[in-house]
Amino acid sequence: MREYNFYEVEKKWQKIWEEEKILRAGDFPEKKFYVLVMFPYPSGDLHMGHCRNYVIGDVIARKKKMEGYDVLHPFGWDSFGLPAENAAIRRKIHPREWTFKNIEESREDIKKMGILYDWDREIFTCKPDYYKWTQWLFLLLFKRKLAYRKKAFVNFCPSCKTVLANEQIAHGRCERCGKEVTKKELEQWFFKITDYAERLLKDLEKLEGKWPERVIEMQRNWIGKSEGVEIDFIFEENKDIKLKVFTTRADTIYGVTFLTISPENEIIKEIIKNSEYKNEVLRYIERSLKISEIERASILREKTGVFTGKYAIHPFTGEKLPIFVGDYVLAHYGTGIVMGVPGHDQRDFEFARKMNLKIKIVIKPFDSEIGEEIERAYEEYGIMINSGEFTGLDSKNGIEKVCEKLEKMGLGRKSISFRLRDWLISRQRYWGAPIPIIHCENCGIVPVNEKDLPVLLPEKVDYIPKGRSPLETNEEFMNTTCPKCKNKAKRDPDTMDTFVDSSWYYLRYIDPKNDKEIFDKEKIKRWLPVDEYIGGAEHATGHLLYSRFITKVLYDEGLIPFDEPFERLFTQGMVLRRTPDGNVEMMSKRAGNAVTIREFTKDWGADIARINILFAGPPERDFEWTDEGVQGAKRFLLRVWKLFNENEEVFKKAILEINKEKLSEKEKELYKLTHIYFKRVSEDIENYKFNTAIAALMEWMNHLYSFPLKLSEIFGYSLNFFCIALSPFAPHMAEEIWSKKERGSILKEKWQKWDEKVIEEEEVTIVVQINGKVRGKIKVKKGKNEEEIKEMAFSLPNVKRYIENKEIVKVHYVPDKILSIVIK
RNA sequence: GCCGGGGUGGCGGAAGAGGUAGACGCUGUGGACUUAAAAUCCACUGGGAAGUAAUUCCCAUGAGGGUUCGAGUCCCUCCCCCGGCACCA
Numbered sequence: 001m002r003e004y005n006f007y008e009v010e011k012k013w014q015k016i017w018e019e020e021k022i023l024r025a026g027d028f029p030e031k032k033f034y035v036l037v038m039f040p041y042p043s044g045d046l047h048m049g050h051c052r053n054y055v056i057g058d059v060i061a062r063k064k065k066m067e068g069y070d071v072l073h074p075f076g077w078d079s080f081g082l083p084a085e086n087a088a089i090r091r092k093i094h095p096r097e098w099t100f101k102n103i104e105e106s107r108e109d110i111k112k113m114g115i116l117y118d119w120d121r122e123i124f125t126c127k128p129d130y131y132k133w134t135q136w137l138f139l140l141l142f143k144r145k146l147a148y149r150k151k152a153f154v155n156f157c158p159s160c161k162t163v164l165a166n167e168q169i170a171h172g173r174c175e176r177c178g179k180e181v182t183k184k185e186l187e188q189w190f191f192k193i194t195d196y197a198e199r200l201l202k203d204l205e206k207l208e209g210k211w212p213e214r215v216i217e218m219q220r221n222w223i224g225k226s227e228g229v230e231i232d233f234i235f236e237e238n239k240d241i242k243l244k245v246f247t248t249r250a251d252t253i254y255g256v257t258f259l260t261i262s263p264e265n266e267i268i269k270e271i272i273k274n275s276e277y278k279n280e281v282l283r284y285i286e287r288s289l290k291i292s293e294i295e296r297a298s299i300l301r302e303k304t305g306v307f308t309g310k311y312a313i314h315p316f317t318g319e320k321l322p323i324f325v326g327d328y329v330l331a332h333y334g335t336g337i338v339m340g341v342p343g344h345d346q347r348d349f350e351f352a353r354k355m356n357l358k359i360k361i362v363i364k365p366f367d368s369e370i371g372e373e374i375e376r377a378y379e380e381y382g383i384m385i386n387s388g389e390f391t392g393l394d395s396k397n398g399i400e401k402v403c404e405k406l407e408k409m410g411l412g413r414k415s416i417s418f419r420l421r422d423w424l425i426s427r428q429r430y431w432g433a434p435i436p437i438i439h440c441e442n443c444g445i446v447p448v449n450e451k452d453l454p455v456l457l458p459e460k461v462d463y464i465p466k467g468r469s470p471l472e473t474n475e476e477f478m479n480t481t482c483p484k485c486k487n488k489a490k491r492d493p494d495t496m497d498t499f500v501d502s503s504w505y506y507l508r509y510i511d512p513k514n515d516k517e518i519f520d521k522e523k524i525k526r527w528l529p530v531d532e533y534i535g536g537a538e539h540a541t542g543h544l545l546y547s548r549f550i551t552k553v554l555y556d557e558g559l560i561p562f563d564e565p566f567e568r569l570f571t572q573g574m575v576l577r578r579t580p581d582g583n584v585e586m587m588s589k590r591a592g593n594a595v596t597i598r599e600f601t602k603d604w605g606a607d608i609a610r611i612n613i614l615f616a617g618p619p620e621r622d623f624e625w626t627d628e629g630v631q632g633a634k635r636f637l638l639r640v641w642k643l644f645n646e647n648e649e650v651f652k653k654a655i656l657e658i659n660k661e662k663l664s665e666k667e668k669e670l671y672k673l674t675h676i677y678f679k680r681v682s683e684d685i686e687n688y689k690f691n692t693a694i695a696a697l698m699e700w701m702n703h704l705y706s707f708p709l710k711l712s713e714i715f716g717y718s719l720n721f722f723c724i725a726l727s728p729f730a731p732h733m734a735e736e737i738w739s740k741k742e743r744g745s746i747l748k749e750k751w752q753k754w755d756e757k758v759i760e761e762e763e764v765t766i767v768v769q770i771n772g773k774v775r776g777k778i779k780v781k782k783g784k785n786e787e788e789i790k791e792m793a794f795s796l797p798n799v800k801r802y803i804e805n806k807e808i809v810k811v812h813y814v815p816d817k818i819l820s821i822v823i824k
Numbered sequence: 825g826c827c828g829g830g831g832u833g834g835c836g837g838a839a840g841a842g843g844u845a846g847a848c849g850c851u852g853u854g855g856a857c858u859u860a861a862a863a864u865c866c867a868c869u870g871g872g873a874a875g876u877a878a879u880u881c882c883c884a885u886g887a888g889g890g891u892u893c894g895a896g897u898c899c900c901u902c903c904c905c906c907g908g909c910a911c912c913a
C-alpha cells in the first residue's frame with residue numbers, strides 16, 4: 001500500500017488551488033452566497049485557537065461552491081490598533097513594519113490550513129486606500145449630524161494613556177491591560193448611536209432564529225430600553241428651575257422623601273449658588289470624580305452623599321424635599337437625578353439610612369400587610385397606600401394614573417430611557433485613521449474636503465504615549481490651512497477607534513479596489529447582505545452593534561438597500577488546551593499551550609487539524625485540543641486512505657449514476673445507506689453540526705469496510721460520494737483521492753441534493769413496550785395495520801410472559817414505530 | 825441581584841417535533857501480528873443481578889415532584905457550573 005504523506009500532498013494541492021484561483025468571485029453573481037469570517041487582528045504566528053472560525057467558514061464555502069453557488073469568501077486584516085503600537089514601542093520598530101510582517105506570516109499560516117479565500121479582494125484597514133473611506137464615512141456621519149464633539153468625562157486608562165469606549169471596559173478595568181479606569185474631562189468625538197437605539201432594538205426581531213439567542217439578548221440588555229415617566233420637581237427658591245427625574249415607578253411618588261443628583265450634573269451649580277453648604281458640596285464632587293469607576297460602581301461600597309442645603313417641592317403634596325448630591329446616581333442614565341424612595345428602592349433605602357432620612361411606605365404586598373419598620377425596601381408591585389387619591393390602586397395601574405395627573409399639571413410626561421450611550425471614537429493614539437477634521441480659529445470645526453482624502457497618517461511621530469495624541473508631535477502634519485477661510489489652522493490630532501474600521505469592512509470586500517467611491521452600489525446590491533457571518537461571541541455588544549448601526553446610517557443615506565448587514569450569525573467557542581502547569585486554558589502564546597499552524601501542519605497536516613477541530617464537539621462550545629484527538633483524526637484519515645487504496649479500481653471505474661432497479665437486496669441496502677449518509681452530512685453542515693457530520697462519515701466508512709461485495713458497481717458509487725462528502729472537511733486528501741479519476745478538482749463536482757423518495761425504508765423495526773418498558777422488537781414491512789402488529793407482538797415469548805394472566809388495560813399503536821401495551 | 829446557556833458512561837459528546845438512552849470517537853482490558861515495541865487489525869467496554877449459554881431482569885440522563893401508554897426531551901420546586909450585565913432608578 002502506498003504511504004500517504006500529508007505534508008507533500010497538502011503542499012501540492014494548495015499550490016494548485018492557488019494557481020487555479022479556484023475560489024475567485026465575480027462582481028455580478030447569479031446565485032450568490034457570501035460567507036464571511038470576522039477578520040483578525042494580525043498577531044503573527046497563528047495557532048489552532050485562531051483558526052477555528054476560518055475552518056468552519058471554509059467548510060461552508062466549499063460545500064456552497066459545490067452546490068453551484070457563486071461563493072464570496074474574502075479575507076482581510078483589521079490592522080490598525082493598540083497592540084501594533086505597543087509591540088512597536090517595545091521593539092523599537094515602526095508599527096507598520098511590525099504589522100505587515102505579521103500579516104505575511106499569518107497569511108501563509110492560513111493557506112497552510114487549506115482555507116480558500118479570494119485573495120484578490122484582500123483588504124487592510126491600515127492602508128490609505130482603505131482608511132480613506134473610513135474617513136469618508138466619518139464625514140458622512142458628520143454631515144448627518146451623527147458625529148459630534150463634546151467635552152465630557154470619559155473613561156481613561158492611566159496605563160495605556162488613552163480614552164476607552166464603554167465596550168472596552170470590563171468590570172471597571174481596561175480590557176487590554178487590566179488597569180482600573182479613571183475619569184478625565186476631554187473634548188472628544190462621539191458617534192450618535194443613541195439616535196438609533198430604538199431601531200437597533202426593534203430590528204433584533206428580524207434576527208430572531210438566525211442569530212444566536214444569547215447574542216440577541218446581550219444586545220437587548222446592552223441597549224437597555226426602559227419605559228417610565230419624567231417628573232419635574234420645582235426648586236423651592238426659584239420656580240424656573242426644574243429638577244427633572246426619570247422613574248419607572250411613578251406609583252411610588254408618595255414615598256419620595258428626597259432627591260439625589262449625580263456629581264457630574266451641571267445643575268448643581270445653580271442649586272448651591274447661595275448655599276451655606278457650597279464648599280462641602282464642591283469638595284464632595286471633586287472627590288467623587290477622582291475615584292475610579294470600579295470603586296464608585298461597587299455595590300458593596302457604602303452610599304455616600306452630601307446635603308445641598310436646598311429643597312424641592314413634591315408635585316402632589318407640596319412637601320419640602322431635601323436635595324442631595326450622591327455618587328450612587330449615574331450621570332448618563334435618565335436625567336442624572338433620581339427621586340429618593342427609600343421605602344421601595346433598596347439603593348435609596350441604604351442612602352436614607354446613612355443620611356437619617358424619612359422612610360415612607362406607600363406600597364403594600366397584595367396579600368399581606370407591611371409594617372412601618374422595614375429591614376429592606378419592598379421593591380415589588382402591590383397595593384398603593386398612603387397615596388392620596390391613588391390609595392387602594394394596584395400599583396402597576398397606578399403608574400399610568402400618576403402619570404396622567406402629572407401630565408395635566410404640566411409636571412410630568414411619559415419617557416423612555418436607554419442604557420446605551422453614544423459611541424466615543426476619539427483615541428489619543430498613533431496607529432489609527434486620522435480624524436478628517438480641521439480646527440480653525442475663525443471657522444471653528446471644519447471637515448476636510450472629500451477630494452483631500454485621505455488625511456495621511458504621518459510617518460514620523462513620537463508615538464510613546466503621554467496622554468496626548470502622538471500626532472501632535474508632528475508639526476508638518478498638524479499645521480494646515482482651513483478649507484473654508486484658507487487661514488492657518490490645526491488638524492485634529494486624534495485617530496479613530498478601530499471599531500470604526502471594522503464597522504463597514506464587509507462592504508469593502510465587494511469593491512476593494514474602487515478609488516472613486518466607497519463601493520459600487522450595483523455590486524453591493526448583488527452581494528449583500530452577508531449570508532453567513534462567523535466569529536467570536538466576544539463581539540456581541542461591540543463590533544456587531546456598531547456594524548448594525550453603520551449599516552442603518554448607510555441605508556438612511558440611500559447607499560445600500562438593506563438595513564441589517566448579517567443575515568445569519570454563528571459564534572464559535574474557544575479552543576482550550578492543557579498548559580504546562582496542568583490547567584486547561586484558552587490556547588495562547590502567553591499561556592504556553594499554543595499549537596502553531598506552522599509546526600502542526602509540518603508534523604501532522606492540515607486535514608488532521610481540521611478534522612480534530614471539527615469533530616471534537618459542537619462548534620459553538622469550547623473544546624479542549626488533545627493529543628488523543630489528533631491521533632483519532634489521523635487514524636480516521638489513514639483508514640479512509642486505505643479504503644480507497646484497496647479499492648482503487650472499482651472507485652476509478654465507477655460513475656456518479658447507477659440504475660437501482662438492477663441491484664440485489666444487499667446492494668440496494670448500500671445504495672440506500674449512501675444516500676442517507678450523504679444527506680446527513682449535508683444537513684449537518686447546513687446546521688453547523690460538523691461533529692455529527694464527521695461521525696456520519698465514520699459510520700459510512702465502517703460500513704464500506706464491512707460491505708462484502710467490494711467489486712460491485714454500487715460499492716464504487718458509494719466510494720465516489722463518500723469522497724465528495726469528505727472533501728469540505730479534509731480537502732487535500734479528498735483531492736488526492738479524486739485525482740485518480742482524472743476529472744479535475746473535486747470542487748468542480750456537484751454536491752447532490754437527493755430527495756426523500758430515494759431513501760425510503762420499506763422495512764421498519766417496531767418496538768413493543770409493556771408499561772413503558774421495551775419487551776420486544778418486530779421487524780416488518782412498512783404500513784402493517786394495528787391488528788397484524790398486535791397479533792405478532794402478543795405471540796412473542798417475552799411479551800407472552802408479561803401479559804399472561806394480566807388484564808390488558810390499553811394498547812396504543814404508533815404506526816411503524818411503537819406498540820405500547822398497558823397491563824394491570 | 826438580573827438576563828442568557830448548560831448539567832447524559834472513565835472522557836469528548838449523540839439522541840427532527842415526547843417513542844429502542846449512550847451514535848461516533850477517545851481511553852481501558854483481552855487477543856492477533858512482531859524477537860520485542862510502535863503502528864495496524866479483531867473482540868469487549870454505564871452500574872448491578874441471574875444463567876453453561878443464547879438471553880433475561882433491575883437501576884441509570886444534577887435532585888425531588890408532576891403530566892403521559894411512554895419523559896434526557898414538556899410543567900413545577902430546588903441545587904450546581906459557565907457566559908454576559910451589574911447602584912440602569
